Amino acid sequence: MKDDVSQLFTPPKKEKLHESIVAQIKSLIQSKRLDIGDKLPSERDLAKSFQVSRVVIRESLRSLEQSGLIEIRAGSNGGAYISFNLHKPLFDAAFNLYGGGKEGLKYFLEARHAIECFTVRLAAEKVTSQGLETLRKINANLLRDIGDKSKLRENNGAFHVAVAEMSGNPLLVLMMRSLLQILDVVLPKSVQSDKYVRDTYERHEAIIKAMEEKAFDRCEELMAIDLEHTVKLRLPEEKE
DSSP states (O other): OOSOGGGGOOOOOGGGHHHHHHHHHHHHHHTTSSOTTOBOOOHHHHHHHHTSOHHHHHHHHHHHHHTTSEEEEOSTTOEEEEOOOTTHHHHHHHHHHHHTTSSOHHHHHHHHHHHHHHHHHHHHHHOOHHHHHHHHHHHHHHHHTTTOGGGHHHHHHHHHHHHHHHTTOHHHHHHHHHHHHHHHHHSOOOOOOHHHHHHHHHHHHHHHHHHHTTOHHHHHHHHHHHHHGGGGGSSTTOOO
């Protein structure tokens, strides 16, 4: 936590209370005067610092939360914490489409296919030896946690996000995180066999090798094959 955060705030103009407060906190985050993990003062203290009602503060915090810039936590250590979940608005919009019945699961799978096959080619163009080693370490977690199938999606997702990050395009990372979160919500949790986990590990290793060899078409082909196995998570009884 930085020095007295309350000293960083100034009372907003009355005609735009909510917008002004949100803009100030966004500016403090962007300037790194508030870092990820920092806890904002309580609603009461924020209301005092900004010289507004707690209703206005709640509205401001709700807006920041919807933007993915803060996380509201409950419990004894609850409160508003600075976060950087910028994919949240995209996730909310896409999930609302799914929840409203306007789009089916296949459209999200198609979107992921399009995004990831392009992303892996871009990542292969830019990846370094250090980046390849990072991918191997992340992929190794699949075998390390093979006895805990609840971590399969987490470890698998970490690999795909890492590939997106190596593309150097933050918008691709944002879209990748959003799609993974959507699929994690809408697909039932399933317990895959050890063989499935090992096969996933081997598919990822093949992708890493193709990236190392700068075999761009092969990267896309292997990523497409890996993504086809996502449908195996649709029903718990579909196991290998």
